[in-house]
Amino acid sequence: xxRLVWIMAVACGVSxxxxxYNQPLLAQIGVTFARDxxxxxxxxxxxxxxxxxxxxxxGDILERRRLIVTACLATAATATLIALAPSLPLLALxxxxxxxxxxxxxxVLPFAAQISAPEIRGRVVGTILGGLLIGILLARTxxxxxxxxxxxxxxxxxxxxxxxxxxxxxxxxxxxxxxTIALRYPDLLRSILALIRQQPLLxxxxxxxxxxxxxxxxxxxxxxxxxAAPPFHYGARTAGLFxxxxxxxxxxxxxxxxxxxxxxxxxxxxxxxxxxxLSYLCFWLFGNSFAGLIAGVVLLDAGxxxxxxxxxxxxxxxxxxxxxxxxxxxxVTYFAGGALGSALGAWGWSAAxxxxxxxxxxxxxxxxLAVHRPLSRRQFQ
Numbered sequence: 001x002x003r004l005v006w007i008m009a010v011a012c013g014v015s016x017x018x019x020x021y022n023q024p025l026l027a028q029i030g031v032t033f034a035r036d037x038x039x040x041x042x043x044x045x046x047x048x049x050x051x052x053x054x055x056x057x058x059g060d061i062l063e064r065r066r067l068i069v070t071a072c073l074a075t076a077a078t079a080t081l082i083a084l085a086p087s088l089p090l091l092a093l094x095x096x097x098x099x100x101x102x103x104x105x106x107x108v109l110p111f112a113a114q115i116s117a118p119e120i121r122g123r124v125v126g127t128i129l130g131g132l133l134i135g136i137l138l139a140r141t142x143x144x145x146x147x148x149x150x151x152x153x154x155x156x157x158x159x160x161x162x163x164x165x166x167x168x169x170x171x172x173x174x175x176x177x178x179x180t181i182a183l184r185y186p187d188l189l190r191s192i193l194a195l196i197r198q199q200p201l202l203x204x205x206x207x208x209x210x211x212x213x214x215x216x217x218x219x220x221x222x223x224x225x226x227x228a229a230p231p232f233h234y235g236a237r238t239a240g241l242f243x244x245x246x247x248x249x250x251x252x253x254x255x256x257x258x259x260x261x262x263x264x265x266x267x268x269x270x271x272x273x274x275x276x277x278l279s280y281l282c283f284w285l286f287g288n289s290f291a292g293l294i295a296g297v298v299l300l301d302a303g304x305x306x307x308x309x310x311x312x313x314x315x316x317x318x319x320x321x322x323x324x325x326x327x328x329x330x331x332v333t334y335f336a337g338g339a340l341g342s343a344l345g346a347w348g349w350s351a352a353x354x355x356x357x358x359x360x361x362x363x364x365x366x367x368x369l370a371v372h373r374p375l376s377r378r379q380f381q
Contacts, residue, residue: 004115007173008108009128011068013135014166015104018075018159019044020136022095024144024239025152026224032152033088038346041221043092045339047099052332056106057188059324064111064177065170072167074101076160083156099335104166105132106331110323111177113316122313129312133305137243140220144240181321192325199318199326204371205311206330208269210337211368215276216304217341218361219283219297222349229353231288245294246301265314266372272307273372275299277365284358307368308334337364 022029022040029037058067078098085091109128116124143155183191195202223242227234279299286292315326341364348356 004173004175005112005124005127006131007170008112009131011166011170012105012108012128012132013138014162015072015075015102015135016132017135017139017142018079018098018102018163019048020139020220021143021155021159022152023220024140024224024236025147025155027228028147028152028236029088029091033091035088037088037091038221038225038349039343040092040095041217041342042339042346043096044099045217045335045342047096048102048335049099049332049339050096051100051103052106052328052335053189053192054100055103056328056331057192057325058185059107059110059327060181060322061179061183061185061188063179064107065174068104068107068111068174069167069171071101071104071107072163072170075104076163076167077101079156079160079163083153083160106327107324109312110316110327111174113323114177114320115175118317122309125313125316126309129305129309133301133308137246137301140243140246141240142243144236144238144243147240148235148237188325191322192328195319195322195325196329202315202318202326202329204373205265205314206333207371208273208368209308209311209330210333210335210340211364211371212273212276212304212307212337213334214337214341214344215280215361215364215368216300217338218345218348218357218364219300221342222345222357225349226287226293226354226357232290242293242297246297265310268310269307269314270372272303272305272310273365273369275303275306277303277362277369279303280358280361280365283361284355287354287358340364 020041022037022044026037026040029040055067055071075098078094078101081094082091082098085094105128109125112124112128142158143152146155146158224236224239226232227239227242232238276299279296282292282296282299287296311330312327315330316323318326341360344360344364345357348358348360350356352359
């Protein structure tokens with residue numbers, strides 16, 4: 001079981017990286033096409049939300065291993081389209097497509113929850129989400145370094161090769177799984193709407209997750225512009241190296257899972273939101289120094305990751321036979337929040353530079369705290 005969990009964690013990290021490769025490369029891409037590329041992360045994250053809604057529910061009615069391998073190969077194909085894109089509009093389209101196909105982590109996570117015992121589910125989810133967050137953060141490091149050395153297109157040729165290789169590995173290593181329900185696809189999609197109506201805990205977890213990930217995206221979608229501006233004057237390589245710093249925040253994932261198992265998801269979520277707010281106060285007050293940025297990055301990634309672990313542990317305990325659809329609702333909202341955060345970050349930077357970015361991140365984090373409602377009747381769930 002332990003070996004399989006680590007294979008799943010690596011698969012999630014390699015797969016999710018495709019969504020974030022473009023963030024340290026935005027300045028380079030803008031030079032290539034002589035146009036502003038700041039909104040490309042928004043297109044990718046909107047694509048992820050669409051892919052979540054259309055494809056992740058299939059994990060409940062189809063054999064998961066075949067579905068995961070197919071998604072790996074589709075992502076390899078869309079990464080190739082990005083590497084070949086001749087214009088910014090076509091690159092934006094290909095960026096949305098790679099988001100749509102990058103659903104492997106969200107097929108793997110319900111699979112892992114299904115095969116793990118309830119008493120260790122938080123730990124298993126935390127370990128796999130730790131791999132996912134490391135993939136998110138190290139994606140920026142890899143793309144920044146490779147892009148600086150070989151150009152931004154080389155990053156996507158690498159991505160295509162990695163995803164094709166991952167598909168081959170998972171086809172041999174993952175166990176087969178039987179569908180959990182028998183539904184036609186249109187009925188499956190309609191059942192998602194019923195879950196939203198019937199599960200208030202799902203609605204709350206999804207909204208908090210989306211707002212926290214939006215605050216996460218505000219920072220990472222604008223970091224390259226902050227580092228290029230005074231007093232730093234750095235480029236893609238340095239922006240990518242910040243992913244290594246942020247990876248320290250991923251170390252909280254297993255710990256957050258253990259705390260969630262011992263206490264409650266709501267307890268962990270409350271702490272996570274407060275840490276995220278603290279990160280933006282750090283950015284705002286000390287963001288003119290490397291030390292301030294580093295401290296803020298560690299706090300931001302730790303807060304968002306802890307909240308994500310607790311939210312997903314929370315929803316997976318609701319209806320075991322509907323974990324794929326529960327994850328769909330949560331992750332569609334999550335990446336819609338990420339797209340909103342990327343757009344707000346770009347808008348905040350254009351309107352008020354770093355101060356605008358910090359205000360956008362604080363507003364989304366404060367909204368998550370308002371939704372959390374610590375004194376609600378569900379406070380211990």
